[in-house]
Amino acid sequence: MTESAPAPAVDEAEPTLPYGVGPWPGGPDAWPDDPRYDPELLAHGDRRNVVDGYRYWTMAAIVADLDAKRHPFHVAIENWQHDMNIGSIVRSANAFAAAEVHIIGKRRWNRRGAMVTDRYQHVRHHEDVAAFAAWAAAEELPIIAVDNVPGSVPVDRAELAERCVLLFGQEGPGLSPEALAAAHGVVEIAQYGSTRSINASAAAAVVMYEWCRRWA
Template sequence: MEHPEQTTHGVGPWPGELPDGDEYDPELLERGDTRNVIDQYRYWRMEAIVADLDGHRHPFHVAIENWQHDLNIGSIVRSANAFAAETVHIIGRRRWNKRGAMVTDRYQHVIQHPDIATFAQWARAESLPIVAIDNVPGSVVIETFEFPRRCVLLFGQEGPGLSAEAIEAAEAIVEISQFGSTRSINASAAAAVAMHAWVLQHVEFAR
């Protein structure tokens, strides 16, 4: 079995007596694990990691329009994995560039929808409100918005932002407050900010 997601970080072969457990990958135990995973998942099989993540993913989804082969999509998938989003939805028939995901797409559920209409129909069937993230007229600042616990955060392309059809499908439109001279921030950065805003409202932290 090959592990092409190797990075320059990691651990060597398992020291001492090998552990028991179906979650462990015999090849990784023997050769070492240089994948970009947290320590808890060192030496684990990919399928075991996905199964464990499925036990505590958050109930928000992430959706991205993909009409122009946006290179930010991979980075958004990576952030969705970091914040344990339930699923990432890519809207559009184009193939998306996975390089920015740094192979986190292997651990993250990703679904593709051909168009906004199909995606919106899916969201309605799942009773998931669509929250569009864009700085357009009528939007509410993210700092005052109360995110539904179950929802889909919808992001547009770098540059043009969300399509008119996507805005129409959304139940709320939220913008990230900015205080400098630039008109907008990078799409993948905006996605990370929005996901973290959801986390701050719905995840309890020890104090």
């Protein structure tokens, strides 16, 4: 089932941002006659972290519009260390219009890095790798693991199916042996410096962009 648990108290309200728009010009008499628009936002302005095309829209209207055009790739993250990168990965999944985000393992995750984008993104929980792999098999979605392990293929040269699940691991240890065993293929990001790996959320954004470059 899609997770619907509320975000922690610190994230209950959208952050006030230094950009956006003020009240709709002209007052209530000039408001658009469109059910997608939120009267509160029309009256007080919209400072949310949304693109200009969604200014003044209700959250439900934004989600419905996104649902009509989400891409057919999914994003999955193992969560056995409460990795703080998960929130940032959810934010990137929203930016690249992923179909769903899947949290594997512990249900609770740190939403701070998501910047409330999890409210616009469908998030599903799986108890463990076996449950996640069973779901992916039922949906006929190949699992593409992202980790720099022996045998992985640089993502720019790898095959990425249009319908797939991109599976990411924890910062540091990467994917568990169970997750790697469940994958249909493993890709990595080519690097040219001295560090062995890049930040997990940065890696996720790179791979999602590569999928969009080919298919979006």
